[in-house]
Amino acid sequence: MRLLVIEDDRDAADYLVKAFREVGHIADAAHDGEDGLAMALEGQYDVLVVDRMLPKRDGLSLIGTLRAKGIETPALILSALGQVDDRVKGLRAGGDDYLPKPYSFSELLARVEVLARRRGGRNEETMLHVGDLELDRLSHQVRRGAEEISLQPREFRLLEYLMKHAGQVVTRTMLLENVWDYHFDPQTNVIDVHISRLRSKIDKGFSQPLLHTVRGAGYMIRDGAR
Amino acid sequence: MTALGKLFRTTTFKLTLVYLTVFALFAAFLLGYFALNTRRLITEQITDTVNAEITGLSEQYRQGGIRRLVVVVDARARRPGSSLYIVTTFAGEALAGNVTALEPGILDNPGWTETVYRRLDEAEGPEHPEHQALVRVFQLPGGFRLLVGRDLDERERLYHIILGAGRWSIAIVIVLGLAGGLFVTRRVLRRVDAMTETTRTIMAGDLGERLPVAGTGDELDRLAENLNIMLERIEALMRGLKEVSDNIAHDLKTPLTRLRNRSEQALRTANSQAEYRAAIEATIEESDSLIATFNALLMIARAESGQARDDMSEFDAAEIAHDVGELYEPLAEEKGITLKVEADTAAPVKGNRELVSQALANLVDNAIKYAEPHDKPVNGVAPEIVVRALNEGDRILLTVADSGPGIPESDRTRVVERFVRLEQSRSKPGSGLGLSLASAVARLHGGELTLEDNHPGLKSVIALPRGGPVQMRDEAARQKESRR
Numbered sequence: 001m002r003l004l005v006i007e008d009d010r011d012a013a014d015y016l017v018k019a020f021r022e023v024g025h026i027a028d029a030a031h032d033g034e035d036g037l038a039m040a041l042e043g044q045y046d047v048l049v050v051d052r053m054l055p056k057r058d059g060l061s062l063i064g065t066l067r068a069k070g071i072e073t074p075a076l077i078l079s080a081l082g083q084v085d086d087r088v089k090g091l092r093a094g095g096d097d098y099l100p101k102p103y104s105f106s107e108l109l110a111r112v113e114v115l116a117r118r119r120g121g122r123n124e125e126t127m128l129h130v131g132d133l134e135l136d137r138l139s140h141q142v143r144r145g146a147e148e149i150s151l152q153p154r155e156f157r158l159l160e161y162l163m164k165h166a167g168q169v170v171t172r173t174m175l176l177e178n179v180w181d182y183h184f185d186p187q188t189n190v191i192d193v194h195i196s197r198l199r200s201k202i203d204k205g206f207s208q209p210l211l212h213t214v215r216g217a218g219y220m221i222r223d224g225a226r
Numbered sequence: 227m228t229a230l231g232k233l234f235r236t237t238t239f240k241l242t243l244v245y246l247t248v249f250a251l252f253a254a255f256l257l258g259y260f261a262l263n264t265r266r267l268i269t270e271q272i273t274d275t276v277n278a279e280i281t282g283l284s285e286q287y288r289q290g291g292i293r294r295l296v297v298v299v300d301a302r303a304r305r306p307g308s309s310l311y312i313v314t315t316f317a318g319e320a321l322a323g324n325v326t327a328l329e330p331g332i333l334d335n336p337g338w339t340e341t342v343y344r345r346l347d348e349a350e351g352p353e354h355p356e357h358q359a360l361v362r363v364f365q366l367p368g369g370f371r372l373l374v375g376r377d378l379d380e381r382e383r384l385y386h387i388i389l390g391a392g393r394w395s396i397a398i399v400i401v402l403g404l405a406g407g408l409f410v411t412r413r414v415l416r417r418v419d420a421m422t423e424t425t426r427t428i429m430a431g432d433l434g435e436r437l438p439v440a441g442t443g444d445e446l447d448r449l450a451e452n453l454n455i456m457l458e459r460i461e462a463l464m465r466g467l468k469e470v471s472d473n474i475a476h477d478l479k480t481p482l483t484r485l486r487n488r489s490e491q492a493l494r495t496a497n498s499q500a501e502y503r504a505a506i507e508a509t510i511e512e513s514d515s516l517i518a519t520f521n522a523l524l525m526i527a528r529a530e531s532g533q534a535r536d537d538m539s540e541f542d543a544a545e546i547a548h549d550v551g552e553l554y555e556p557l558a559e560e561k562g563i564t565l566k567v568e569a570d571t572a573a574p575v576k577g578n579r580e581l582v583s584q585a586l587a588n589l590v591d592n593a594i595k596y597a598e599p600h601d602k603p604v605n606g607v608a609p610e611i612v613v614r615a616l617n618e619g620d621r622i623l624l625t626v627a628d629s630g631p632g633i634p635e636s637d638r639t640r641v642v643e644r645f646v647r648l649e650q651s652r653s654k655p656g657s658g659l660g661l662s663l664a665s666a667v668a669r670l671h672g673g674e675l676t677l678e679d680n681h682p683g684l685k686s687v688i689a690l691p692r693g694g695p696v697q698m699r700d701e702a703a704r705q706k707e708s709r710r
Contacts, residue, residue, distance in 0.1 A: 088537075102517055104510075154552055180553060184525075184584040185518055188591055193556040216507075 001116050002044055003027040006036030006062070007051040007078070016049065019105050020112075033057025040066055045073055046116045049108070052079035052090065060093040067094040074115040078103065087183065106217035110169040117168060128163040131210055131223035133202060135163050144202060154179065155198050162211070162221040171218035195219055238414050242407025249403065250396050257392030261385055268381040272360050273338070279309075279374050280364050287366050295372070296322040308377035310343060310359055316369030325359075325373070333373060336365045340378070358382065417446055421453075433461045466530050474523060478516065485512045522659040529581060529666040538694050541579045543622045544569035547615040550586045554594060563597050564608050565590075569615035573622040576694035577671045585667040585675075586613070586624050588660035589686045593628035596684075621673065621689050629683040664688060671695055 003020050005027055007013040013029040020027035028045075030036035033054040040048055040062070048066075052059040063075050077095040079086060087098040096118070097111050128135040132145045140156055142149045151159065158179050162170060172191040176182050195211065203209045212220050233239060287295040296313055303311045303324035312323030318333055329341045342356040361375030420438050427435045436457060437450040492505030551567035558565035575582075590613060597609045609629050616623040665675040668688050672695035678685040 102513075104514075180549070182553075182583060182587075183580060184587070185521060186553070186587055186591060188557060188595065190553055190557045193560050194553075197556050 001025045001046045001113070003047050003049060003112065004030065004036070004039055004045045005049045006030045006033070006040070006054060006059070007049070008032060008054050009051075016105075016108075020109075023109060031055075033059070033062050037062050037065060040073060041069065041071065047112050048073055048075040049112065050075050050077050050095070052077050052081065060090060060095070063094040074118060076108070076111055076115060078108075106169070106214075107171045107173060110171045110174065110218060113168050114165055114170070114174070117165070128160065128166070130163055130166045130221050131208065133163070133210055133221075135160060142202075144206065149201055151198075151201060155194070155201070158194060158198055159202065159221075162219065165221075167220065167222045169214050169217050169220050174218070233408065233411055233415060236411050236415055238411040239407055242403065242411065246400060246403040246407065250399050253396050253399055254392060257388060257395065261388040261392065264388060265381060265385050268384065269360065272376040272378075272381075273362075276360070276362050276374050276376060280362060280372065283372055283374065284364065284366060287370070287372075292321070292366075292368065292370055295366075295370075299323060299372075308380065310345075310361060310373070310375040310377065312371075312373040314371045314373075316371070318371075321370075323373070325375070332361070333363055333371055336363045336371075338362050341375075343375075414446070421446075421450060428457065433457065433464060463531065466527070474520075478519065481512060481516050481519075485509055485516070488512070519659065522663055525581075525584075526659065526663050526666045529663070529670040538577050539579065540574060540576050541582075543573040543575050543582070543624055543690070544571065544615040546579070546583050546586060547613050547624060550583060550590055551613045553587065554590045558594050558611060561594060561597070562608060563594060564610045565594075565613070566610065567613045569613070571617065573615045573617050575622045575671075575690050575692050577690060578667075581667045581670065582624070582688075582690070585664035585688055586626070588664050589624075589626040589688070592660050592686070593626050593630065593684070597628050597630040618689075620692050622692055624688040624690070625685060627680045627683065627685040629680065632679060632682060632684040633677060635679070661686075 003025055005013050005016045005020070007016065007029065008031050010031060013031060017027040017029045028039065030039050034056040036048075036050065036054065037057060039045075048063075050059040050062060054062070057065075059077055059079075063077070066073065066075070074096040075094065076097045076099060077090040078099055078101060079090065080101045087100075090098045096115055099108060099111060126137045128137065133142070134144070135142050135156075137160060142151055142156065142159065158175065161175065161178050172189065173185075175191050175194075176186070195213075199209075199211045203211055210221050210223065212222065214220050283295060283298065286298050292313075299311045299313050299322040302309065303322065310323075310325045312325050312328075312333070313321045314333060315321060324346050325343045326346050328343050332339055332341050338360065339362075340358065340360050343359050343361075344356050358378040359375045360378055361373055364372045364374070366372055417438070417440065424435055424437050436454045439447050439450045439454070441447065488505060489509055492502060492509075496502045496505055547569040548567050551565060555565045590611065593611045597611065611626065611628045614623070614625045614627070616625065661675070661677075664686070668675040668690065671690045673688065673690035676687045676689070678687060
């Protein structure tokens with residue numbers, strides 16, 4: 001995956017570029033809005049990581065310009081402003097995700113990978129499969145092997161989100177945002193309990209667990225046999 | 227600027243001048259109209275009398291000829307009064323009458339004329355000036371001419387009396403108006419000066435100062451009252467800001483110090499990679515909780531400053547109760563607590579959905595946290611938390627009732643403050659900001675957070691006005707209006 005990090009704080013940009021390279025991605029950095037725009041216009045990137053406040057041209061206008069020129073490279077906005085209305089502004093300007101600073105790299109990485117994959121168009125499938133687990137998005141039926149699994153509506157959405165991003169790390173905040181539509185941090189980690197409940201429904205009694213905990217990052221559903 | 231110059235520059239004084247001009251013009255118009263009409267009325271009376279007399283005299287002439295006319299005119303002319311008579315031959319030779327010194331040519335033109343004259347019995351000279359008269363010349367058959375007229379002195383005198391009265395009254399209007407205007411202006415100016423003076427003190431930094439209110443309920447009082455309310459709000463915000471920075475200094479510095487100490491210790495004592503790793507992981511964990519505290523503080527500050535009023539919309543509080551209940555139910559169950567949601571009727575309310583959700587989540591989170599020790603049913607019944615959404619008059623209530631240890635009544639107001647954690651809860655994780663955030667959110671919506679006794683346990687109640695904070699403001703304005 002090719003990434004462009006547009007961030008005026010050189011330390012932060014270097015850190016991100018290095019970290020992305022360590023996990024096997026190709027990453028470039030731009031340090032102001034104009035450079036970033038020029039580089040993004042070449043269209044060689046899979047995901048843009050854009051700081052909201054940049055010299056010469058701010059992040060939102062950069063993304064707006066790209067979109068106006070028909071370039072749909074997914075963009076994640078990094079911002080020190082973390083309020084809900086700022087997030088809405090960012091997404092309205094054409095950003096695809098919004099992460100308030102300070103962030104953890106694993107959170108950023110998980111989100112960037114989801115964005116890159118989104119281009120693949122997996123979203124439209126009506127049947128999701130992971131190993132022998134099968135989820136029908138139309139009839140809301142879930143089965144594992146021959147066994148039908150009955151889920152609460154929220155458990156269904158949780159599983160659906162995990163399966164949509166099968167093989168990718170999904171963080172707790174991402175789940176809270178996408179499954180519950182909450183943008184705040186519950187003091188206690190309620191998501192873990194929901195996951196363990198879901199796990200007991202889909203993995204209990206099967207020799208091959210599908211729902212995995214990724215330490216320090218989040219969760220991932222994948223076919224363990226692979 | 228001199229004191230007088232300042233006085234003349236005030237709005238009140240300028241208004242006084244405008245009104246003064248308007249009133250003076252009005253008085254002038256009224257009296258002028260009165261004077262002219264009086265004059266016209268008198269003139270009409272004169273012409274009527276003169277016409278009647280001429281008709282009478284020409285009747286005498288028709289019956290008794292010139293001789294009789296001369297006798298009658300002669301008799302009338304001798305009477306004192308303002309009537310004037312002359313009878314002349316066609317050549318202009320006077321036969322009878324009491325007038326002389328007429329303007330030449332008057333007698334040649336039949337009809338109405340205004341002229342000067344002198345009575346025959348008055349000698350010529352400065353002590354007997356010429357008078358003004360309105361006369362009619364009438365051509366009698368046979369070439370004789372008859373002049374009948376009336377002195378106009380009466381009319382002119384009346385006219386001048388009225389005009390004089392007009393001038394005086396205008397002068398009085400101006401003098402009284404100016405004096406009144408100056409008086410009012412000075413009074414207003416004094417009060418405005420007092421307000422300005424107070425404002426200066428406030429600007430100099432004494433936010434505790436308030437504008438003087440005279441108690442008359444006039445517009446200046448209302449202005450002062452509103453400014454005072456504004457100052458109250460500013461002072462509260464400033465206090466909040468100071469508190470926040472004090473608390474940040476205090477409560478963020480403690481974990482920061484811990485963070486620093488831990489890193490230093492790792493540098494000094496760690497030998498293996500595993501030890502370094504553990505130290506760094508602990509550091510990251512510590513910084514994450516710092517960030518969470520910081521976010522909560524920002525959220526509270528934002529709720530308290532009223533910024534979040536911009537994204538308010540209509541939503542159903544019952545739905546929020548269900549959502550939050552659903553989010554926490556597994557966590558409660560894991561701890562052996564029954565979490566129930568009782569919110570069957572819709573409770574529509576206008577507000578910030580995200581913030582209200584978070585406030586309720588904090589209350590539920592607290593209830594679960596403090597319902598411990600878990601797995602120990604009280605009196606054989608498992609600990610229970612009930613989340614309710616209720617409609618009550620023009621408010622909706624979101625309540626969280628638990629059967630935990632509760633909060634002693636004496637501590638209930640204190641725990642809502644930032645970072646306050648009771649001694650008993652020091653061991654529990656958390657920033658101590660949950661209740662303050664819930665309270666700030668309630669206040670942002672024009673509502674309140676109250677803590678009540680649930681016998682046993684704690685019942686936290688978020689009460690929100692159905693129409694959002696705007697309605698509350700209108701309400702306050704209406705109440706104020708009705709008091710006046």
